[in-house]
Amino acid sequence: MIDMSPNLTLVAVIVVLVAAGVYLLLERSLTRVLVGVVLLGNGINLLFMVAGGRAGGPPIVGVTPEEEMSDPLPQAMVLTAIVITLGISAFLAALAYRSWQLNRHDEVQDDLEDRRVAARAAADRAAYEDLDAASDVTLDEEAAEAHDETVHEEALAENAAREAAHQAAQRSAGPEEGRRA
Structure with a gap:
C-alpha cells in the first residue's frame, strides 16, 4: 500500500503563503498587492502539486507502468497558473510604475x-x-x-x-x- 498522506511541512508552507498573500492583497499599496499576488500564486501552485499525489514516473503509456505514473493534470494546471500569475504580475507592476510616475506614490486612493x-x-x-x-x-x-x-x-x-x-x-x-x- 502506497502512503498518500501529504507532507505536513508543505501544508504549513501552503497555509502561510496563502494567508500572507491574502493579507497583502487587502493593502492599498500596489507594490504590496503585487507581492501578495505572487505569494498567493505560489501557494496555490504548491497546493496543486501536493494535491496531485506522490511523485512518479513520466505519464507515458508503454514506458511506465500505470501504478507508477504520476498524474499529469496538476502539472499542467500549475504551468497554466504560472503563466497567468506572470501576466497579472506584469500588469500590476505597470500600474504601480505609472502611479509612481504620476503621483510619487503607488497607493490606491478612494474615488x-x-x-x-x-x-x-x-x-x-x-x-x-x-x-x-x-x-x-x-x-x-x-x-x-x-x-x-x-x-x-x-x-x-x-x-x-x-x-x-x-x-x-x-x-x-x-x-x-x-x-x-
Missing part, C-alpha cells in the same frame, strides 16, 4: 464618485429599513385583522350549523308536542 455612491447606498438602505419597519407593523395589523375575520366567519358558520340542527330537531319534535298540547 470621489465611489464615496458618493456609497453615501447614496447608505441613505437608500436606511430609507428601505424605515419603510420595511413600517410595513412590518402594517403586515402585522393586516394579519391580525385577517385572523379575526377568519375566527368570526368560523363562529358564524358554527352558529348557523347549530341553528340548523336546532330547527331540524324542533321540526321532528314539533308535531308531537303540538298533539300533546
